[in-house]
Amino acid sequence: YTDRHFRHLMRLLTSKTLLYTEMVAANAIAHEYRDVQHTTAVENWQLRRYLSQALEGENPSVLQLGGSDCTQMRDACRAVWELSDKAGECDYTALNLNCGCPSPKVANKGCFGASLMEDAALVRDLCESMYLGCNNGSVPVTVKCRIGTDATPESDLYSKLQEFVETVASGGIVSDFQIHARIAVLAKNFSPADNRRIPALKYDFVQRLVNDYPSLTFSLNGGVDSLTQAKKELEVCEGLKGVMVGRAMAASPWSWAMADQIIYGCDDHATRSRTRWDVLQE
Helix, strand or coil: CCCHHHHHHHHHHCCCCCEEEEEEEHHHHHHHHHHCCCCCHHHCHHHHHHHCCCCCCCCCEEEEEECCCHHHHHHHHHHHHHHHHHHCCCCCCEEEEEECCCCHHHHHHCCCHHHHHHCHHHHHHHHHHHHHHCCCCCCCEEEEEEEEECCCCHHHHHHHHHHHHHHHHCCCCCCEEEEEEEEECCCCCCCHHHHHHCCCCCHHHHHHHHHHCCCCEEEEECCCCCHHHHHHHHHHCCCCCEEECCHHHHHCHHHHCCHHHHCCCCCCHHHCCCCHHHHHHC
């Protein structure tokens, strides 16, 4: 849903909200990048289709990548850097590794997304590859994940989540995590919609991470469907960096038009809420 056109719409409604792309498969970018080694990534329209932004006013925005192969991830990020540095086609605020998607095509057949929750060392290595690909960290690397998977007993969930966070952060590259406060059910025949609805939300896990790791930053994801609720969660958990919202925003963009005022406390003319007529004119 969050293609460049949707991000442009949201930027007309809120100038402060951090926007995310759809998850882009690193292997697709790496394949296109290798095909143009005799020229440049800039000349490849497929790469521009995957990665280009509506640059004027889109930032802050984050490119989310999915994959489990370090070489492909490095090459994908190298393409991102080349399109940024040489062509000005994109200028992302950060790169994000998806470790939370429970889709069978991704987590099972593709062996990435939420399945990466079971291999924290690989996630750390993937983040290092992203760092190296983007000119040794010229673009920050972050991680979006779940609180675990159904492979972990309930009693061990939080300790396993701690192990994941500590291992990924030990590489010295990632210090910012976006946590979907549900497990990912991978062993049963759950659809992505089931995985967004059936596993219980455990906001307290995210709150505990905020308290246990003050040198790291965490954003809460999952089940937040209004600005009022987003503001409440930020107030309940002091130290929470942010609240991530996906489908609720895509389903009703206008419901989030007051984000700059309600979440960020802006009251100047530049961040005033636009009317529908304003948006149509732009």
